Amino acid sequence: MNRNNATKGGRYVAMRAKLQRDYRKVANIQHDIIQKFTIKLVNSYDKIVIEDLSVKVMQMSHVASKGLQRSMFGYFRQTLSYKCEWYGKKLILANSQYPSTQRCSKCGHIKSGNDKITLKGNTTHQTKHSEYVCYSCGVVLDRDENAVANLLDLI
Known part of the structure; x- marks a missing residue:
């Protein structure tokens, strides 16, 4: 059974x-x-x-x-x-x-340490997950658009 x-x-x-x-x-x-x-x-x-x-x-x-x-x-x-x-x-x-989401597509600065963007954004600098702010040149971009621009640089 x-x-x-x-x-x-x-x-x-x-x-x-x-x-x-x-x-x-x-x-x-x-x-x-x-x-x-x-x-x-x-x-x-x-x-x-x-x-x-x-x-x-x-x-x-x-x-x-x-x-x-x-x-x-x-x-x-x-x-x-x-x-x-x-x-x-x-x-x-x-x-x-490859740091496509951490690299600035304008000046090439790569974020490291506490400056990195995570799934929750950046708590140190109070930025959102979908927002990319370069702390070197000051440019503000959409995170996905910045990543796409960096990936296009690979071509």
Whole structure:
């Protein structure tokens, strides 16, 4: 006699099947979006630069681990890599140690120590997570736009 099946009622089995169907639908939608987005990138650009993030290490921090797991970075990179190879486009991977979010795209100053921006912003200088303020030249930029400008310098 199998004890596991003996305790599972009909409603439990039906609900589990429904949840599995719903999770599969969500996964199919996510895969479809990534497929369409990567093909749009490959068709639009000859060179694509992305950061080579160590997602496993980032998931260990517990700050944004659930969001990172759901974002499917690994699948996105894998899909983009094979499509770039397939269509003869160049994919440039920025080293995970490259300070794209900590480097000023205007003067090149790299933040270190207490000046660094974290997921919570910078508590020492009272800046937000999405804000980049260079303490060398005084420029104020959106953090993502600053990172993109730094990644474009790699090309």
